[in-house]
Amino acid sequence: MDSAEDKFCLREVLVSFKSCLLNDDKDVLVEHYLTGWKGLVRFMNTLGTVFSFVSKDAVTKIQIMENYLKGDNGERYRTLRSMVEYELSGNLVDLTKRSSHPDSGCRTLLRLHRALRWLQLFLEKLRTSSEDSKTSTLCSEAYNDSLANYHPWLIRKTASVAFFALPTRNTFFEVMNVGSPDVVVEMLGEALPYVSKVYDFTQELYVQRNLLDLP
Ligand SMILES: CCCCCCCCCCCCC/C=C/[C@@H](O)[C@H](COP(=O)(O)O)NC(=O)CCCCCCCCCCCCCCC
Secondary structure, three states: OOOOOEEEEEEHHHHHHHHEEEEEEEEHHHHHHHHHHHHHHHHOOOHHHHHHHHHHHHHHHHHHHHHHHOOOOOHOOOEEHHHHHHHHHHHOOOOOOOOOOEEEEEEEHHHHHHHHHHHHHEEEEHHHHHOOOHHHHHHHHHHHHHHHHHHHHHHHHHHHHHHHHOOOOOHHHHHOOOOHHHHHHHHHHHHHHHHHHHHHHHHHHHHHOOOOOOO
């Protein structure tokens, strides 16, 4: 059965991160990477308007990347490697302060990449947590160990308040629309290594090209 509800399943979303891996995990297809992000945003939107400030920012960044993909130089943005080469060789990246290229693909992708680390940590915590674990605690631990390091005080504060609105672990699992909690845990165990591979490849590429601190 393929109802609209069935289609919205976290498994499908995480599969996008598997399908974006190319060349023996040595490159990432931008289009599928963004498909994964769009699915995550859709999932986040079901959790209530309290996260709309997060979703708005993610959508803006996804849109910037999609515009590059659809643009005249779209082919150069097909993979992360080609994007980095193209933007760096054309001096299209603001390296120290935002000026002539404030929304380069490299800096925009970096924001999503940092958020992917949060996702990886959070889902791993959900996977290994006990039934009575508090999702707000798991989420803020994951946030403090990742994205929070790049956010100013006001955003950290707003995020930490929003985390209290997260549903319980079981409700979370239900919204994922994957099956019973055991099946969710199994699915996460299978899918998370792909998210990690995408994260690790991107991190390595950004380290090599010294792009981790783009303003
Ligand atoms: C489960 C839902 C909880 C979501 C919590 C996500 C972590 C909180 C992030 C708070 C971000 C606040 C929004 C603003 C961010 C920007 O300032 C900041 C910097 O941008 P700039 O350099 O252009 O100024 N932007 C960012 O760091 C990018 C943030 C992107 C966040 C995307 C989060 C998507 C979460 C998808 C949830 C899916 C849950 C699936 C779990 C089963």
